[in-house]
Amino acid sequence: MAVAMASSGTTLRLYSNLKAVEKLPIAKAPLFTCSFGLDPAQGFCILSKKRFPSSEGRLVLQASQATAVEGESSQETDQVPIPKVIIDQDSDPDATLVEITFGDRLGALLDTMNSLKNLGLNVVKANVYLDSSGKHNKFAITKTSTGRKVEDPELLETIRLTIINNLLEYHPESSSHLAMGAAFGVEQPSQQVDVDIATHIRVYDDGPERSLLYVETADRPGLLVDLVKIITDINIAVESGEFDTEGLLAKAKFHVSYKGKAIIKPLQQVLANSLRYYLRRPSTEEASF
Template sequence: MCLTHETTSTSKTTRRASVVVTRASATDEAKQVVPKVIIDNLSDPLATILEIEFGDKLGELADTCEAIRNLGLDISRAEITESNQNRFYVTDHQSSEKITASARLEDLRQTVLTTMCYYHPEAQEFVQQTARNSKPYEVADDAETEYVTPTKKKRQIVPTRITVTSVSNGTKSKLLIETTDRPGLLSEIVRVLKDLNLNVVQAEIDTIGAAAVDTMLCTYHGKALNDNMEQLVVNTLQYYLGRLDRDESY
């Protein structure tokens, strides 16, 4: 009888422990809700679609809407789903057209992220952990100089992945960029592509926690990129986006 009693007690203890572990896992998953800001210029021909997600923490987003309007933008339509996906159709106030300028898209992205962090401080744990705050591999830039400066420059290697594929019956190329988010990233990408004479036809800019996942449809002189051009684009973007220069005091 004693042996049976101990076995039953052990079984109950195991079940209780299992319940505790399950609840702890559920709590951990709830804590891992990652804020998402997606700017979609692909899906709608007339408006830029802005999607914002952060679990059930965002509420009505009235402050975010006001901040967007302060950028000279209009929200022509809004959709709030039961799964806490907030979707806004954004147009320029003066032209009533979708937003295409990279600088304005970057302003929109930064405004949404800043507002989210202000009203929801818990988002700061995820949002804009920039390359400067990450811990990538560092390489000292030991270029020779004729004089000694009070600072030395170090270069951080930022994890970056670039892929190029052909789409739309070979008339365009899809460029997928995955890297660490930081202010000015979109402007830097567009600058590099312009220097390579690429035309960005459409784009989707996704900010998921500290990660940036940007998709762009591009052409080169009206056509999809050939193999040599694809390699050039990958190498150039990898060079500029995969490294971050910063100064460190001695």
């Protein structure tokens, strides 16, 4: 999996360029290559000069602010649901699964699918199901160039921001529930992002060959890329995982290992301390995972 860093530059570029331009260039810097869903023995990062093809490196915004919110007349007095975007690298060995939920307000999401295809991706709508939280729209995504799942954290982050951007454009009422709404939504979040939201970090053993890392923190653009870089910077391999956006929160689950083995307790503490130092959020003992 390739990570384009430095972390702060990537974050600022992803964050600022998404706001006002129609195309977002991605790979301006050399890439670091490391495993994400691959053999844990390949978990160390090496410098590479590979860059994205132009079709993958441009975020083309398809949405229009003038588009009417679906069902607005009957729902404008309803409680606005919490938007959720889940990027799942674990459930399918051949494809990245994406799930989008926003109550019953999402339509066919053709605009979102088209925006993702403009990133050089094959997008197939897997299924739609209903439960108490609303309609869940699932997509199976592969890279057009390889026919395989997406293994680059920067491209995964671009996928996430593309989906969230379309939510903000087509459903402006979602902006008060999304971290990105603080910058360019029509309504500011009631909580102060990065201030009022606590960070939780847990590491658990998951057999002799890998551990499970859970991170819950305030969402922001570039977070997925930065988390992977922090982990791999201390020579811990990221094998696979899931990244959930739930309103203002980001929840990450990573399968991690060190030299093909589960992470020992002292290294677990180093990993947790490194993440806490970087995220610099208030911390409590209670978490939702």
